[in-house]
Amino acid sequence: MQFRAIALALSLAACTRAQSAPRAAPPARETGSVAAPVAPVADEPTGVTQPAAPAPAGLSEATFAGGCFWCLEASFERVNGVRAVLSGYTGGREEHPSYDAVSNHGTSHAEAIRVHFDPAVVTYEQLLDHFWRHIEPTARDRAFVDVGRQYRSVIFAHTPAQRAAAERSKQALAASGRFREPIVTPIEDAPVFWVAEDYHQDFYRTHPDRYHSYHEHSGRREFLRAHWGPDADY
Numbered sequence: 001m002q003f004r005a006i007a008l009a010l011s012l013a014a015c016t017r018a019q020s021a022p023r024a025a026p027p028a029r030e031t032g033s034v035a036a037p038v039a040p041v042a043d044e045p046t047g048v049t050q051p052a053a054p055a056p057a058g059l060s061e062a063t064f065a066g067g068c069f070w071c072l073e074a075s076f077e078r079v080n081g082v083r084a085v086l087s088g089y090t091g092g093r094e095e096h097p098s099y100d101a102v103s104n105h106g107t108s109h110a111e112a113i114r115v116h117f118d119p120a121v122v123t124y125e126q127l128l129d130h131f132w133r134h135i136e137p138t139a140r141d142r143a144f145v146d147v148g149r150q151y152r153s154v155i156f157a158h159t160p161a162q163r164a165a166a167e168r169s170k171q172a173l174a175a176s177g178r179f180r181e182p183i184v185t186p187i188e189d190a191p192v193f194w195v196a197e198d199y200h201q202d203f204y205r206t207h208p209d210r211y212h213s214y215h216e217h218s219g220r221r222e223f224l225r226a227h228w229g230p231d232a233d234y
Contacts, residue, residue, distance in 0.1 A: 048096045049089070049098060052088065052194070055116045060117055060119045061114060061116055062124060062162070063090060063112055063114050063115070063156035063190045064076075064113055064131050064154070064155060065111060065152060066131065066135035067151045068111065068151070069113055070200065070215075071134075071218065072085075072135075073113050073203070074203075074204040074215075075130070076127075076130065079117075079126075081118045081120075082127075086113060087200045088114060088193050088194050088195045089102050089110070089196060090156060091108070092107045092110070096194065102150050105149070109194070110151070111151065114195075115127065129169070133224065134233070136153065138183060138184060140184050144220050146218070153185040155170075155185060156191070157187055163187060170187065178227055220234040
C-alpha cells in the first residue's frame with residue numbers, strides 16, 4: 001500500500017485533514033514480506049507549488065532523487081557544508097505538481113531534494129558519495145518499500161562538470177562490486193525543481209513521531225547496512 005499517502009483512522013485521528021471530503025486512497029503498494037510502515041496523508045496548505053530560486057551567492061546546488069524526500073532531506077542536512085535542503089518534485093513534464101498528484105502516480109515527476117552547499121567545505125563528489133550510501137541504486141521505479149516511478153533514483157546534473165563527476169562516481173560504484181545487480185540510477189540534466197508544499201519541508205523536525213514511524217519501517221536500515229556495513233547511516 002502507499003504508506004505515505006494513507007491515513008489510518010485510529011492512529012491519525014487527531015491529524016485528519018480539514019476538508020469537506022476525504023481524499024481517495026491511492027493504488028496498493030507492493031511490499032512483499034515487509035511490514036508496511038504507517039505515515040500520514042499530508043495535510044498540505046492550499047497554494048500552488050513554485051520553481052525553486054537559485055542558490056544564494058557563494059553556494060552551489062545539487063539535485064538528487066532517491067525515494068522519500070523526507071528521508072533524503074533529513075540525511076543531507078547532516079552533511080557538513082550543506083547550508084539548506086529543499087524537498088520537491090522534478091524530472092517530469094507537468095507544471096506546478098502537487099503532492100496529491102505525484103504520490104498518486106498522477107505525474108511524471110520524482111520526489112527529490114535540492115541541496116545548497118558550500119563548495120569550499122564539501123565537494124560535489126562527496127555529496128555523490130553520500131547519495132549512493134542512502135539510496136537503493138539497483139532498483140527501478142522503487143526505493144526500499146516505496147514502489148512507483150515517483151520514487152525512482154536519479155542524479156540531476158546542473159553543469160557538465162557535475163555530469164562528468166556523476167558518471168565517474170557511478171562507474172566507480174559499479175566497479176567496486178559492492179552490489180551484485182547493475183547500478184541503474186540514471187544521470188540526467190537538471191530541469192525545473194518545484195518546491196514541495198510547506199508541510200513537507202523539514203518534516204523530520206516538525207513531525208518527528210510520524211517521520212520516525214515511517215523511517216524506521218521503510219526498509220532503509222536493513223538494505224543499507226547489508227551493503228555498507230552494520231554501522232552504516234540510514
